[in-house]
Amino acid sequence: MPKNSYIVGLDIGTKKVAAIIGEITEERKVEIIGIGTADSKGLRKGVVVNLEATTAAIKKAQEEAELMAGVEIDSAFVGISGAHIKSFNSRGVIAVSGKNREITREDIRRVIGQSKAVSIPPDREIIHVIPQEFVVDEQDGIKAPLGMSGIKLEVNVHIVTSAITSVQNLKTCVERAEIEIEQIVLNQIATAASVLTHDETELGVGMIDLGAGTTEVAIFERGSLWYTAIIPIGGDNFTNDIAVGLRTPIPEAEKIKKKFGCVASPATDEQETIEVPSVGRAKKPRVLSRQILADIIQPRAEEVFRLVDNDIKRMGYEKSLNSGIVLTGGTALLEGLEEVAEEIFDLPVRRGDPTGVGGLVDRVSTPDYATAVGLILYGFNQWQERGMSQDKKRGLWAKMRDWLKES
Numbered sequence: 001m002p003k004n005s006y007i008v009g010l011d012i013g014t015k016k017v018a019a020i021i022g023e024i025t026e027e028r029k030v031e032i033i034g035i036g037t038a039d040s041k042g043l044r045k046g047v048v049v050n051l052e053a054t055t056a057a058i059k060k061a062q063e064e065a066e067l068m069a070g071v072e073i074d075s076a077f078v079g080i081s082g083a084h085i086k087s088f089n090s091r092g093v094i095a096v097s098g099k100n101r102e103i104t105r106e107d108i109r110r111v112i113g114q115s116k117a118v119s120i121p122p123d124r125e126i127i128h129v130i131p132q133e134f135v136v137d138e139q140d141g142i143k144a145p146l147g148m149s150g151i152k153l154e155v156n157v158h159i160v161t162s163a164i165t166s167v168q169n170l171k172t173c174v175e176r177a178e179i180e181i182e183q184i185v186l187n188q189i190a191t192a193a194s195v196l197t198h199d200e201t202e203l204g205v206g207m208i209d210l211g212a213g214t215t216e217v218a219i220f221e222r223g224s225l226w227y228t229a230i231i232p233i234g235g236d237n238f239t240n241d242i243a244v245g246l247r248t249p250i251p252e253a254e255k256i257k258k259k260f261g262c263v264a265s266p267a268t269d270e271q272e273t274i275e276v277p278s279v280g281r282a283k284k285p286r287v288l289s290r291q292i293l294a295d296i297i298q299p300r301a302e303e304v305f306r307l308v309d310n311d312i313k314r315m316g317y318e319k320s321l322n323s324g325i326v327l328t329g330g331t332a333l334l335e336g337l338e339e340v341a342e343e344i345f346d347l348p349v350r351r352g353d354p355t356g357v358g359g360l361v362d363r364v365s366t367p368d369y370a371t372a373v374g375l376i377l378y379g380f381n382q383w384q385e386r387g388m389s390q391d392k393k394r395g396l397w398a399k400m401r402d403w404l405k406e407s
């Protein structure tokens with residue numbers, strides 16, 4: 001687990017690499033003390049395509065975060081995404097073998113292991129097995145069966161797999177930057193930790209993370225993750241549409257998207273204008289209505305949301321979205337995007353800004369840092385769980401010492 005009470009989240013995205021350092025305080029809270037970012041040019045749709053460029057970006061973000069925090073990064077929780085990620089639900093069943101039919105940790109370990117006994121292609125590996133609920137003698141909805149009595153123990157799990165080569169290339173880049181990997185974490189799991197509330201995950205919510213290369217989808221219900229998907233369309237597609245529609249270079253289109261990007265809505269002032277650089281050195285910039293930009297962006301936004309909506313309905317999870325939809329990721333900053341999503345899904349939609357940390361909150365409280373902050377919170381939760389188990393062990397030894405003294 002984290003050395004010297006520091007936790008590092010490393011979000012290696014298609015457009016940006018972000019490294020965030022969190023410090024665990026005496027009050028058992030996390031404060032952000034260091035932030036580093038670098039342009040990412042070695043990934044395509046979340047997958048490493050250039051090892052040297054990706055490693056260089058990681059090192060730059062790492063050095064910037066270290067300089068701000070005044071500490072050295074030696075390990076990190078690393079996010080993973082990309083169209084190669086595939087997930088599915090599985091089920092495990094065992095007979096309880098504990099004394100007096102009491103469910104033990106070994107029974108829980110065995111039933112989760114049995115749920116993983118599924119056939120996957122040899123070029124893929126399992127990166128997450130997430131328990132959704134346990135069933136004891138037909139009684140479902142159980143979160144912690146330890147110590148309960150029963151004859152048959154079942155578990156429903158969500159299994160996430162990835163291409164072995166994609167994971168290995170990501171690990172190679174991080175290790176070349178001399179950073180030890182604490183754990184590879186699916187982006188949706190990390191992001192949810194920073195933008196979703198407990199009530200939302202209990203009632204049922206859909207999370208859409210609009211990144212540069214991909215759009216990541218996750219559905220939570222009854223406090224568990226039930227569905228994940230990755231659509232290979234993201235903010236870069238919006239940028240390309242603007243470049244073609246306004247006949248401007250892609251770097252300029254990216255700047256225009258970030259500064260003026262919006263979708264057609266009543267809030268868009270038809271009289272508002274933007275300056276658009278032309279392709280070629282000799283041509284002068286043109287002045288166009290901002291409404292033209294909105295007309296270019298809206299069809300792509302509608303396409304992404306319809307693809308997500310169709311996917312959710314195809315899998316039968318449309319009735320699980322009782323709390324609505326949460327939009328996050330850098331592209332979620334586009335003005336008016338929530339209104340378009342509400343029309344497509346016919347559900348309440350809000351923007352998800354990362355929460356749950358202290359320190360330099362004002363620097364990371366935007367959707368484009370949701371995954372990096374989520375990785376910090378994921379690591380903190382792991383630290384707490386390990387700490388609690390250690391406390392229990394220490395408590396057992398303390399009781400034994402007291403008993404020996406009394407004897």
